[in-house]
Amino acid sequence: MTTIKDVAQLAGVSVATVSRVINDRGYVHADTRKKVEDAVKALNFSPNEVARSLYKRKSKLIGLLLPDITNPYFPQLARGVEDRMQEQEQDYRLIFGNSDEDERKEQDYIQTFIQNNVVGVISSTNYPHSSIYEKLKIPVVFLDRTSLDRPSVYADGREGGRLAAREIIKRGSRRITVMQGPSQIRPAQDRFEGAIEIIRDAGLDYRVIQTTSFSINEASVWAKELFRKYADTDGVIASNDIAAMAVLHEASRIGRKVPDDVQVIGFDDIPMSSLLSPALSTIRQPAYEMGREAAGLLIQLVEQAAIENKNIQLPVSFIERGTTRKVRSDG
Amino acid sequence: MTTIKDVAQLAGVSVATVSRVINDRGYVHADTRKKVEDAVKALNFSPNEVARSLYKRKSKLIGLLLPDITNPYFPQLARGVEDRMQEQEQDYRLIFGNSDEDERKEQDYIQTFIQNNVVGVISSTNYPHSSIYEKLKIPVVFLDRTSLDRPSVYADGREGGRLAAREIIKRGSRRITVMQGPSQIRPAQDRFEGAIEIIRDAGLDYRVIQTTSFSINEASVWAKELFRKYADTDGVIASNDIAAMAVLHEASRIGRKVPDDVQVIGFDDIPMSSLLSPALSTIRQPAYEMGREAAGLLIQLVEQAAIENKNIQLPVSFIERGTTRKVRSDG
Numbered sequence: 001m002t003t004i005k006d007v008a009q010l011a012g013v014s015v016a017t018v019s020r021v022i023n024d025r026g027y028v029h030a031d032t033r034k035k036v037e038d039a040v041k042a043l044n045f046s047p048n049e050v051a052r053s054l055y056k057r058k059s060k061l062i063g064l065l066l067p068d069i070t071n072p073y074f075p076q077l078a079r080g081v082e083d084r085m086q087e088q089e090q091d092y093r094l095i096f097g098n099s100d101e102d103e104r105k106e107q108d109y110i111q112t113f114i115q116n117n118v119v120g121v122i123s124s125t126n127y128p129h130s131s132i133y134e135k136l137k138i139p140v141v142f143l144d145r146t147s148l149d150r151p152s153v154y155a156d157g158r159e160g161g162r163l164a165a166r167e168i169i170k171r172g173s174r175r176i177t178v179m180q181g182p183s184q185i186r187p188a189q190d191r192f193e194g195a196i197e198i199i200r201d202a203g204l205d206y207r208v209i210q211t212t213s214f215s216i217n218e219a220s221v222w223a224k225e226l227f228r229k230y231a232d233t234d235g236v237i238a239s240n241d242i243a244a245m246a247v248l249h250e251a252s253r254i255g256r257k258v259p260d261d262v263q264v265i266g267f268d269d270i271p272m273s274s275l276l277s278p279a280l281s282t283i284r285q286p287a288y289e290m291g292r293e294a295a296g297l298l299i300q301l302v303e304q305a306a307i308e309n310k311n312i313q314l315p316v317s318f319i320e321r322g323t324t325r326k327v328r329s330d331g
Numbered sequence: 332m333t334t335i336k337d338v339a340q341l342a343g344v345s346v347a348t349v350s351r352v353i354n355d356r357g358y359v360h361a362d363t364r365k366k367v368e369d370a371v372k373a374l375n376f377s378p379n380e381v382a383r384s385l386y387k388r389k390s391k392l393i394g395l396l397l398p399d400i401t402n403p404y405f406p407q408l409a410r411g412v413e414d415r416m417q418e419q420e421q422d423y424r425l426i427f428g429n430s431d432e433d434e435r436k437e438q439d440y441i442q443t444f445i446q447n448n449v450v451g452v453i454s455s456t457n458y459p460h461s462s463i464y465e466k467l468k469i470p471v472v473f474l475d476r477t478s479l480d481r482p483s484v485y486a487d488g489r490e491g492g493r494l495a496a497r498e499i500i501k502r503g504s505r506r507i508t509v510m511q512g513p514s515q516i517r518p519a520q521d522r523f524e525g526a527i528e529i530i531r532d533a534g535l536d537y538r539v540i541q542t543t544s545f546s547i548n549e550a551s552v553w554a555k556e557l558f559r560k561y562a563d564t565d566g567v568i569a570s571n572d573i574a575a576m577a578v579l580h581e582a583s584r585i586g587r588k589v590p591d592d593v594q595v596i597g598f599d600d601i602p603m604s605s606l607l608s609p610a611l612s613t614i615r616q617p618a619y620e621m622g623r624e625a626a627g628l629l630i631q632l633v634e635q636a637a638i639e640n641k642n643i644q645l646p647v648s649f650i651e652r653g654t655t656r657k658v659r660s661d662g
Contacts, residue, residue, distance in 0.1 A: 061426070061447060069406040070602065079401050082429060093443050095392070096427035098413060112424050116392060216602040245606040252608035271401065271547040272603055275576040277583035 002043045011039035062298065063113030064094045065123040067101050071214055072270040073240065073287055074124070077143060080291020081122055090299060092119075099125070101184065107132045114138070120298045126184050139301035143294040144287075145186060151301060151310040153294040155285040157187040160316035161194025164237045164265045164283050167318050169202050171325045173235025173263050177207040177226055179247075181239035182214065188239060191267060191283075195237050211239055219246035227254055234262050241266035241273050244280055248323065264323040278322025286314050333374045342370035393629065394444030395425045396454040398432050402545055403601040404571065404618055405455070408474060411622020412453055421630060423450075430456070432515065432544075438463045445469070451629045457515050470632035474625040475618075476517060482632060482641040484625040486616040488518040491647035492525025495568045495596045495614050498649050500533050502656045504566025504594050508538040508557055510578075512570035513545065519570060522598060522614075526568050542570055550577035558585055565593050572597035572604050575611055579654065595654040609653025617645050
């Protein structure tokens with residue numbers, strides 16, 4: 001097979017110069033460029049071979065497993081992972097899969113990741129104790145999920161729940177409904193428990209709407225159920241921003257005024273939240289940063305650098321917009 | 332290296348039975364299962380090797396290049412591709428990248444796809460005539476993009492633009508503003524031209540807001556500019572649903588009533604559009620189906636089946652919701 005060295009030799013230039021010409025990067029004198037191009041033609045050096053010879057050693061694959069990329073929270077994580085993987089000439093590439101929170105599908109993906117020689121895996125798993133991870137001989141980082149015995153990057157969900165409850169109480173809600181996310185998703189339970197903790201501490205009752213997925217289609221069903229079961233609710237802590245959107249939509253449909261009659265707080269701060277009318281007050285998870293941190297941690301593990309902190313918890317924050325009332329000075 | 336055949340031989344069963352046990356799929360008698368598990372242990376047959384031996388021949392990689400997965404239109408395409416790739420025991424896996432509409436980044440990705448032995452590429456490129464595609468020796472399908480000389484799957488953007496204009500005119504808008512999408516994105520221009528064609532045919536004037544990206548952050552800027560420049564506009568044909576969301580947000584902020592004072596029609600029908608208040612009337616592109624069709628076409632090309640139709644155009648449709656008025660019977 002013709003290599004980039006053969007091209008360089010025939011053209012009488014360095015390998016670096018050939019690379020610059022082929023990739024059209026950096027300055028190359030027109031005469032030199034011509035020589036290289038002639039050599040490429042003479043040797044029938046194809047792009048396929050170009051890629052192989054240029055990238056053979058430094059290219060690496062990472063497996064990325066997310067629950068569902070059509071949930072607008074996850075593309076942020078994915079972008080964070082991807083952008084970090086390409087910095088500092090790392091040039092890792094991602095094999096990507098959606099698990100649909102299904103353990104079998106997750107296992108299948110992990111197996112094909114391995115078959116395709118990935119050097120590491122980032123997984124937003126609901127099955128951290130699955131045997132597939134135990135048996136895995138390459139580094140794994142859990143993203144958006146916590147595990148005591150595995151490197152992981154996640155947001156402080158419990159504190160997020162507390163924050164939502166504190167802010168909605170401070171702004172005057174007294175008959176609060178908490179939407180409880182799917183029971184098998186740990187971060188959803190953390191934020192639910194955090195919210196309940198604060199509402200109880202304040203001596204208030206609370207209502208619960210149990211949801212079983214983060215599906216956009218089903219969100220409307222739960223929003224309808226919420227106002228039907230708890231018509232007098234004056235504050236909703238939604239399980240995520242999509243659920244909050246559905247609550248806003250239903251409130252508008254039945255004539256409940258937001259935030260005057262009922263306040264709504266979401267979770268995630270997906271990019272569309274600021275464009276709603278009114279714009280959504282929400283608990284922000286730094287999804288893009290979480291993706292970046294997970295990628296950075298995995299790179300360290302793959303390259304066997306000393307790891308200082310294998311569990312990275314990122315802070316959440318309250319983003320005040322139009323679905324909550326202004327704090328009263330006596331509040 | 333221990334292979335699945337060694338395990339089968341030691342256990343005295345077929346390779347298929349070992350595969351069923353290892354993957355926990357289909358019925359295997361408890362005694363047989365025990366024999367296989369003992370053989371796996373005795374030979375120290377690891378999951379890594381399991382995967383390699385089971386998937387070595389049938390696993391295949393496909394490169395998928397999209398502009399930006401954080402734009403909620405693209406995850407739908409990606410899911411369609413992925414789901415179709417895994418049907419019928421195809422078991423193709425995706426190496427995924429975001430090009431950010433950047434030609435250089437796109438070329439880099441295509442090169443690393445090749446280096447990683449992908450058997451085909453699906454690309455939502457803005458550079459269909461780039462030399463990288465010319466030189467490529469594996470099948471390529473353009474997705475959400477048209478090309479006369481390449482297999483492609485796309486929606487009828489021009490008809491989408493016409494449809495938006497017809498519907499907004501039929502419902503009474505006379506001072507229509509058309510948001511023109513980024514000039515380098517062909518489908519954005521198609522829908523713009525389709526809209527203009529119908530507005531002109533109706534003998535109406537139109538106003539144009541030129542946008543330079545589909546970025547969520549910038550959408551608000553253009554929405555503000557729109558109402559500042561064309562305060563009297565009574566109908567907006569937005570460049571996509573995100574832009575429409577920004578227009579709704581700005582209209583609400585400055586007290587313009589939708590749809591009474593101003594009607595708004597989006598483009599794409601992203602999943603969140605139905606949850607807005609009012610819910611967004613929009614031109615639907617069947618993104619998930621487009622992804623599926625592109626995957627099906629690429630599989631055919633990879634497997635060198637006879638291809639009947641290399642350019643698949645899917646229809647668009649008007650989704651009537653709350654940001655347009657009801658058609659008057661005399662309209």
